[in-house]
Amino acid sequence: MNILNLVRENIKSLKPYSSARDEYKDATSDDMIFLDANENPFENGVNRYPDPQQNSVKDLLSEIKKVDKKNILLGNGSDEVLDLIFRAFCEPKEDNIITLPPTYGMYSVLANINNIENKTVLLTEDFQPKVEQIFEKVDKNSKILFLCSPNNPSGNSFSTNKVEELLKKFNGLVVIDEAYIDFSEEKSWLERLEEFPNLIITQTLSKAYGLAGIRLGVCYASEEIIAILNNIKPPYNVNELTQQKAIERLQKVEEVQQEIIEIKAERNQLLESLKEIDFINTIYPTDCNFVLVKVDDATKRYNQLIKKGIVIRNRTTQPLCENTLRFTVGTSLENERLLQALKEI
Numbered sequence: 001m002n003i004l005n006l007v008r009e010n011i012k013s014l015k016p017y018s019s020a021r022d023e024y025k026d027a028t029s030d031d032m033i034f035l036d037a038n039e040n041p042f043e044n045g046v047n048r049y050p051d052p053q054q055n056s057v058k059d060l061l062s063e064i065k066k067v068d069k070k071n072i073l074l075g076n077g078s079d080e081v082l083d084l085i086f087r088a089f090c091e092p093k094e095d096n097i098i099t100l101p102p103t104y105g106m107y108s109v110l111a112n113i114n115n116i117e118n119k120t121v122l123l124t125e126d127f128q129p130k131v132e133q134i135f136e137k138v139d140k141n142s143k144i145l146f147l148c149s150p151n152n153p154s155g156n157s158f159s160t161n162k163v164e165e166l167l168k169k170f171n172g173l174v175v176i177d178e179a180y181i182d183f184s185e186e187k188s189w190l191e192r193l194e195e196f197p198n199l200i201i202t203q204t205l206s207k208a209y210g211l212a213g214i215r216l217g218v219c220y221a222s223e224e225i226i227a228i229l230n231n232i233k234p235p236y237n238v239n240e241l242t243q244q245k246a247i248e249r250l251q252k253v254e255e256v257q258q259e260i261i262e263i264k265a266e267r268n269q270l271l272e273s274l275k276e277i278d279f280i281n282t283i284y285p286t287d288c289n290f291v292l293v294k295v296d297d298a299t300k301r302y303n304q305l306i307k308k309g310i311v312i313r314n315r316t317t318q319p320l321c322e323n324t325l326r327f328t329v330g331t332s333l334e335n336e337r338l339l340q341a342l343k344e345i
Ligand SMILES: *Cc1c(COP(=O)(O)O)cnc(C)c1O
Pocket: 076, 077, 078, 079, 080, 104, 148, 152, 177, 179, 203, 204, 205, 206, 207, 212, 215, 216, 217
């Protein structure tokens, strides 16, 4: 597969903006002075433009995830990364994407913003991709297939065989959204990045890494794909404070690992306790830091919990999710409060 054939014509011939920091970045000596970017010269910690290539953050990610730096692109949340992928590869009013509801809402929002048709193929009742039906929907303008695994809101991971078949047979890009991979017992597809030239993996520091507030999304793909996305990204898309916070956190991976262990233990405890609630009919298996359950009347239960000061997500309007609620795993105390409230209503 030639990835270049998938790129929009205007993007192929694009000459990217060259920032001051792109043209000169190597401070070779301490007494060098920078009068190239029209910054205010008085030091306050953030008076300089940030590194447009976020080298220090990427060095740490590269070490932690065992991926070469040239295969990494960072964005202002995964949402920016996903938007860049749309803008690089999908021609408005011509191309289409394939998504598998129920899934993360942002794919269809971004498709709408970019004027791209979203062809949907429902997951099975146990939330797995219907491979045959997907290929029936695909046409020559199908540029991207979005697989969210582990999937939000169902919580499960997709079968490895099915994902592999999709990766091999789909003649476009396959984006695997691994926002929840750090909570999962399944392996990341990152290990197999080199096997599939059409594979793009997105991850984020918003969930397991505990940094939703700084907005840092990560994209892993072939050097070729990363170069295309790099060409169209806003030059300073990841701000200095975000880079600093990310570096701080990535230097403390044991702390992150410990929190993940605790969240998973809390999740398993919650899964057990939820069995005691008589209006919960189904507790779906989860590989994430949330649990989806089917109840008697989701909207009624949602409103009752709000009255008790507990905000959860009502997913009842999503396909295959009638009368479902999604609970994020909180601290031990928070989960106890949730259970107490569920028992009282
Ligand atoms: C939370 C979430 C994200 C995270 O997006 P950010 O913009 O990085 O915060 C991405 N994908 C899925 C499926 C999510 O649930």
